[in-house]
Amino acid sequence: MKPYYLLALLAACAPKQAVESPAASSPLDVRPTIGEPAAFEAPVAQTFTLSNGITVWHYPQKELPLVSVRIQVEGGSSADPKALPGLTSFADDMLEYGAGDLDAAAFAEKVEQLAIDVGVSTGGRYSVMNFDGESSKLDDGLDLLQSMMTAPLFDEGEMEKMRTQLVAGIEMTKSNPSALASMAMDQAWYGADHPLAHPVSGSVESVNEITREDLESSWSSRVNASTLSIIVTGAYDEAALKAGLESRFGSIEGESSASAEIPAPSMLGQKIFVDNPGASQTVLLVAVPGFGANTAEYTAANLASIVLGGTFTSRLNRLLREEKGYTYGARARASRDRSSGKIQLSTAVRQDATAESLTDLLSQLALWSNEGITDAELVKAQGAQKTRMIGSIETIDGVADAMSGRLGLGLGPDALERERGSAERERLEMVNSLLNALTITSPVVVVVGDLSVIRTPVEEAVPGEWTEMSF
Amino acid sequence: MLLTLAFLAGLAHAQDEGELKIPYETYTLPNGLNVILHEDHRLPQVVVNTWYGVGAKDELKGRTGFAHLFEHLMFMGTTRLPGSGFDDLMEAEGGWNNAWTSEDATDYYDVGPSQLVDTFLWMEADRMDGLSTAMTQDKLDLQREVVRNERRQTHEDAPYGVAWLELPTMLYPEGHPYAHSVIGSHEDLMAAEVSDVVNFFNAWYVPNNASLVVAGDFDSERVKGVIAAYFGGIEAGELPERPEVATPDGPVKAYLEVPDQVDLARSMIMWHSPKSLTQEDAVFDIVASVLSGGRSSRFYKRMIDQDQSAVSADAGQLSQMLSSLFMVDLMPAEGHTLEELEAAAMEEIAKLAEEGPTAEEMERVLNQIRVGSLYGLESLQARASTLNRYHYLVGDADYLATDLERYAKVTPEDVKKAAAALTMERAARLHVVPEAQEEGQ
Numbered sequence: 001m002k003p004y005y006l007l008a009l010l011a012a013c014a015p016k017q018a019v020e021s022p023a024a025s026s027p028l029d030v031r032p033t034i035g036e037p038a039a040f041e042a043p044v045a046q047t048f049t050l051s052n053g054i055t056v057w058h059y060p061q062k063e064l065p066l067v068s069v070r071i072q073v074e075g076g077s078s079a080d081p082k083a084l085p086g087l088t089s090f091a092d093d094m095l096e097y098g099a100g101d102l103d104a105a106a107f108a109e110k111v112e113q114l115a116i117d118v119g120v121s122t123g124g125r126y127s128v129m130n131f132d133g134e135s136s137k138l139d140d141g142l143d144l145l146q147s148m149m150t151a152p153l154f155d156e157g158e159m160e161k162m163r164t165q166l167v168a169g170i171e172m173t174k175s176n177p178s179a180l181a182s183m184a185m186d187q188a189w190y191g192a193d194h195p196l197a198h199p200v201s202g203s204v205e206s207v208n209e210i211t212r213e214d215l216e217s218s219w220s221s222r223v224n225a226s227t228l229s230i231i232v233t234g235a236y237d238e239a240a241l242k243a244g245l246e247s248r249f250g251s252i253e254g255e256s257s258a259s260a261e262i263p264a265p266s267m268l269g270q271k272i273f274v275d276n277p278g279a280s281q282t283v284l285l286v287a288v289p290g291f292g293a294n295t296a297e298y299t300a301a302n303l304a305s306i307v308l309g310g311t312f313t314s315r316l317n318r319l320l321r322e323e324k325g326y327t328y329g330a331r332a333r334a335s336r337d338r339s340s341g342k343i344q345l346s347t348a349v350r351q352d353a354t355a356e357s358l359t360d361l362l363s364q365l366a367l368w369s370n371e372g373i374t375d376a377e378l379v380k381a382q383g384a385q386k387t388r389m390i391g392s393i394e395t396i397d398g399v400a401d402a403m404s405g406r407l408g409l410g411l412g413p414d415a416l417e418r419e420r421g422s423a424e425r426e427r428l429e430m431v432n433s434l435l436n437a438l439t440i441t442s443p444v445v446v447v448v449g450d451l452s453v454i455r456t457p458v459e460e461a462v463p464g465e466w467t468e469m470s471f
Numbered sequence: 472m473l474l475t476l477a478f479l480a481g482l483a484h485a486q487d488e489g490e491l492k493i494p495y496e497t498y499t500l501p502n503g504l505n506v507i508l509h510e511d512h513r514l515p516q517v518v519v520n521t522w523y524g525v526g527a528k529d530e531l532k533g534r535t536g537f538a539h540l541f542e543h544l545m546f547m548g549t550t551r552l553p554g555s556g557f558d559d560l561m562e563a564e565g566g567w568n569n570a571w572t573s574e575d576a577t578d579y580y581d582v583g584p585s586q587l588v589d590t591f592l593w594m595e596a597d598r599m600d601g602l603s604t605a606m607t608q609d610k611l612d613l614q615r616e617v618v619r620n621e622r623r624q625t626h627e628d629a630p631y632g633v634a635w636l637e638l639p640t641m642l643y644p645e646g647h648p649y650a651h652s653v654i655g656s657h658e659d660l661m662a663a664e665v666s667d668v669v670n671f672f673n674a675w676y677v678p679n680n681a682s683l684v685v686a687g688d689f690d691s692e693r694v695k696g697v698i699a700a701y702f703g704g705i706e707a708g709e710l711p712e713r714p715e716v717a718t719p720d721g722p723v724k725a726y727l728e729v730p731d732q733v734d735l736a737r738s739m740i741m742w743h744s745p746k747s748l749t750q751e752d753a754v755f756d757i758v759a760s761v762l763s764g765g766r767s768s769r770f771y772k773r774m775i776d777q778d779q780s781a782v783s784a785d786a787g788q789l790s791q792m793l794s795s796l797f798m799v800d801l802m803p804a805e806g807h808t809l810e811e812l813e814a815a816a817m818e819e820i821a822k823l824a825e826e827g828p829t830a831e832e833m834e835r836v837l838n839q840i841r842v843g844s845l846y847g848l849e850s851l852q853a854r855a856s857t858l859n860r861y862h863y864l865v866g867d868a869d870y871l872a873t874d875l876e877r878y879a880k881v882t883p884e885d886v887k888k889a890a891a892a893l894t895m896e897r898a899a900r901l902h903v904v905p906e907a908q909e910e911g912q
Contacts, residue, residue: 026600037586066845115843167805168805325616326616348623383584
């Protein structure tokens with residue numbers, strides 16, 4: 001230990017709680033006390049409606065001269081025709097490659113000269129168009145979003161270039177073990193014919209089949225007043241925003257119609273192998289049913305999943321990384337869709353520890369469900385959840401994305417604040433009661449690794465019918 | 472808070488970039504610990520960022536990967552807070568932490584609710600004071616395995632990951648501080664001993680080789696007392712001598728082919744370039760942006776848009792403390808070869824060297840750098856890290872405005888001159904070849 005030659009001088013500066021013990025030889029010998037947490041309320045969006053019924057959520061943050069816009073378009077990859085997986089994503093990607101009177105090059109030139117970000121991302125249930133930039137560029141950004149929405153060019157030459165890029169991206173995914181595991185899990189979780197089972201980007205075969213007419217049809221069928229919602233955060237003038245959105249998007253037509261019903265996942269408890277010859281590690285995924293976004297149970301499931309694998313000191317990481325040294329990290333997460341949810345455990349382990357690690361995942365899952373969590377673990381999870389929420393709303397685009405996610409789940413403009421409150425109020429008895437009721441007897445298991453080495457030990461450790469998938 | 476917001480507003484609107492400033496207060500303890508305080512009360516959170524001036528470049532022969540392995544060991548407990556106490560105590564109250572190690576430095580950061588500020592400072596001071604006295608063979612053995620798993624996950628099994636293990640040996644002569652990867656070799660990781668941990672700690676993890684940033688929702692005057700109490704008693708150390716290192720003129724090995732389990736081939740071309748935060752470093756940043764910064768860039772227009780010969784074509788200045796690297800990174804579209812792409816890339820570089828950037832290109836790049844800096848400093852964590860990075864690299868945390876001024880000073884002639892230095896004769900060229908393809912040849 002190093003000497004404390006400045007101790008006498010510094011003791012006078014020490015905080016009260018650090019010098020309470022007369023026996024202490026150093027301020028460091030006394031652990032500081034921790035005060036009460038400061039009050040915190042999550043952002044609640046204000047709302048208004050355009051004349052055609054499009055809902056707008058907005059949340060002013062005047063401190064920074066930045067603004068973020070998200071336009072959600074119902075549909076997503078679940079709207080792909082069965083024969084053309086990847087169509088929605090392909091059409092969305094093309095929106096930045098020519099719209100209105102700007103061809104692809106002119107569009108890019110304008111965006112990059114203004115130093116703004118304009119784009120589209122495709123999810124399973126909906127797509128999100130985005131603008132992020134300085135507040136002074138808001139009108140430019142809205143003009144570009146309007147052009148993309150109402151006048152995409154879908155230029156044939158640009159389409160072929162995009163096709164090349166998309167095919168290359170799909171091919172590259174096949175050499176990524178984690179991506180392979182996710183693809184296998186989606187197929188096993190939803191069932192092969194489910195609209196959310198296929199990768200958002202589709203397959204090489206389907207992308208090569210898509211025509212310009214397909215792209216036009218995909219986009220036009222998804223864009224009408226009943227499928228759009230808008231979110232704006234940051235520094236903007238509210239009156240100007242209302243006028244700007246109304247003039248650009250208020251005349252988009254469309255009747256309200258119920259979106260296509262998406263069936264519940266099949267969750268057949270399959271055990272899947274994916275071969276990854278030569279891999280020095282094995283990727284393991286284990287999933288059981290969770291809870292949808294609109295259920296009262298989601299909050300409890302989310303907190304409990306943090307205990308299982310949501311932080312560094314969580315049960316899985318402690319066991320597989322910090323006690324056994326089998327992995328760089330082990331996680332668990334409760335994800336939610338509108339009407340269903342999933343609790344997924346994941347890790348990548350040293351090849352020779354594959355079977356033992358899979359057994360550990362399954363036994364930890366059972367222990368967690370059967371015996372529940374402790375009060376201290378719940379407090380830890382509540383703290384982690386609060387810190388995550390603060391981190392997620394720290395930036396203007398972060399608030400936009402957080403609100404966009406809640407809107408996409410069918411939640412209200414006060415969803416973030418409701419989540420904060422319900423997490424803080426959650427009781428241990430409720431959490432453990434929910435864990436006891438989880439269906440964990442038939443998990444979906446995915447194992448991606450060198451099957452020539454790991455197949456036999458895994459089959460011996462977890463008996464049952466194993467199926468091999470390839471991509 | 473107001474100062475912070477004024478800074479950000481100023482950054483966004485500034486014509487005169489001399490106005491840019493992250494508000495902070497700095498001082499040095501008698502033991503040499505640098506302290507930087509940055510208050511921001513918008514949210515009830517606090518960040519403590521502790522930056523040590525030691526990285527993979529300071530590792531001894533036969534101990535590659537040790538600086539990073541040591542970073543892992545920093546979380547393995549002390550006499551006062553044994554076992555997993557560091558993470559347990561922090562996470563019990565909603566805090567979290569992480570760290571990273573580069574060739575040049577090691578950075579630890581704690582993030583959490585503002586009531587944890589004293590706890591964060593106590594834990595950081597505690598391990599700076601006495602980590603080595605609690606080190607054991609078991610701790611070393613466990614984290615050695617974790618790091619070897621990290622190596623497998625991020626390099627051996629990750630697409631193109633093996634290439635990054637090979638590049639340092641192509642670029643730097645044996646014995647150069649950058650001649651090995653940060654993750655190190657399995658052999659060297661296995662060779663590490665407890666005595667290495669103690670010696671490394673005593674040599675480098677001393678207050679006069681560290682800088683502490685406290686950022687967020689706290690009271691500076693009160694926290695100064697806490698810092699003095701916790702860190703003030705830790706004795707300064709005598710830092711090891713660092714040998715003078717010459718920047719290599721060219722690569723050690725001009726070409727290497729690396730088979731990998733990937734579907735697409737990849738060419739990585741590297742040059743030695745000026746060190747981080749110099750004026751010339753900014754010039755090479757601009758060269759990279761003109762070549763590959765977005766769809767208006769020259770590489771994109773030529774190889775992806777016009778020729779449709781590439782699925783990606785990137786360039787970047789990888790800034791480092793002793794000397795940097797400039798990289799061109801190419802992946803061919805089906806039916807096209809790496810050699811074809813390399814020829815196109817070199818033609819574009821030669822054209823830039825001959826003609827220089829256009830006024831529109833310079834305006835676009837400068838706009839993007841300015842706005843990118845604004846976004847990069849929006850989060851508290853980023854601001855804390857930036858303050859420490861500037862302090863470490865140039866000895867001045869208040870360097871943001873000067874940093875951005877570098878870019879404004881760059882002339883088209885500077886860009887031409889930098890591009891002209893990027894000749895294939897001075898480059899290291901690594902090809903990643905899909906294993907199936909390689910076997911078939």
